[in-house]
Amino acid sequence: MNGPEIHFSLAPELRLFAVPERRRERTSVRTDGASSLGHVVESLGVPLTEVGRLLVDGRQATVSHVPRAGEVVEVHAVVRPQRVPGAPLRFLLDVHLGTLARRLRLLGVDAAYESEDIGDAALAARSAEQRRVLLSRDRGLLRRREIWAGAYVYSDRPDEQLRDVLGRFAPDLAPWTRCTACNGRLRDTDKEQVGDRLEHGTRSTYDVFAECTECDRVYWRGAHHARLNTIVENAVSEFGGAAV
Template identity: 55%
Template sequence: MERPPSAAAWHAGVMEPQQLCLRVAEELRFFLPPRHRYADVHVPYDGTSSLGHVVESAGVPLPEVGGLRVAGRPVAPSHRPASGDTVEVLPVPRPQPLPFSPPRFLLDVHLGTLARRLRLVGLDTTYHNDRDDDVLVEEANAERRILLTRDRGLLRRRPLWAGAHVRGTRPDEQFHDVLGRFAPPLAPWTRCTACNGPLEHVGKGEVERRLEEGTRATYDAFARCLDCDRLYWPGAHHDRLTAIVAAAQRTVAEAGARSVDRM
């Protein structure tokens, strides 16, 4: 009968368990369990898993990782490290380089207000309140849209083409986060906030029969959605929406300036 290794053998390194040290950037530590957020993370390693798998198992979704380094050398998520390696886990740069511009977005079911605000500033944004995770991933991949979500598990879906975790719980925070991360070119007042369709300006005479008496007497500038035929005019909420647009333009300009400073 085979005898178990002695304690001396363990201390001599004969049966030393394999480990990796993850040095996670401060911006990404909120993804980690609370006990791991204030120091390097030592995780067991089976010797065969990819580094990307190890990082995601620790809690950090790969779409949030801007780079991995071992011994100061950049490595791919497919890299298989050696036991004892220290791995630097870096955040995505802000603004994040995009494969095409302007970006197209798909939002999960919990981000309806954010969807309307992104459309307000002219960003192509698809949103449904009745899609399950599998359908969202399929749609994002088929239409080459960046999936925005606060669901970390959704970001770890292996087939997902591109995704991003939305920081913040309030719509203002989420809006600022997405614009600061991607610094997309804005085209305010060009999309329907209800359906994402393009807007066209129309003369008052073309839509007058559809207007209530007070609206017809007060406003002269109108736009119509080419997809759902919804009408828009600068009504009672216009000042608030104008302030949202102005704040969005400032956020994108500041993000663009940071990008220039890094060059």
């Protein structure tokens, strides 16, 4: 481009999105003179979902600002915990985040997820229609203008992904209240009501059960409970809630 040159300072946590030569404390960019600040930031590789304050020559600016020659732009990361106004905090996860979805549900967090790849357009439309925060590691998906709100998941490891989301959004935790399979609500039930859905060994060994109000899946504290309980206790200890 042969337009005005502007100077960017990216927050340290945002530099990973930029190509290596632009990960310095300050980088200069020549624009076309007409593109908005938001467009220029995205051209550096930074999703706007990850951007907090924008300062131009020390003054607050919006993504619609058209940069002028010589301006110094500071791009800050979102402030944590991030508040999402206008709707109850609910999430939508892309097809690659199934383990994270199940762990959020384990903690009682509303986390919609499709095990099949329904495509970026459908995900973005669902985010807008249901007013859900779209979680993804796909920067292209997060750049779609129709999404209601979004967030980049920084790690590819489920333990770190969970801590990232809980630390960023501080959702209310209510462990053991959602179905990890379908996201429906769980309700307490007794052995007589669900006995025909249980194997003989389970029926004779366990007495406390819950079932999903949406898909009828039955839950009990079986062989995997200790591992799941560790996930719950660690999350509750660090981020609050009640480990019931």
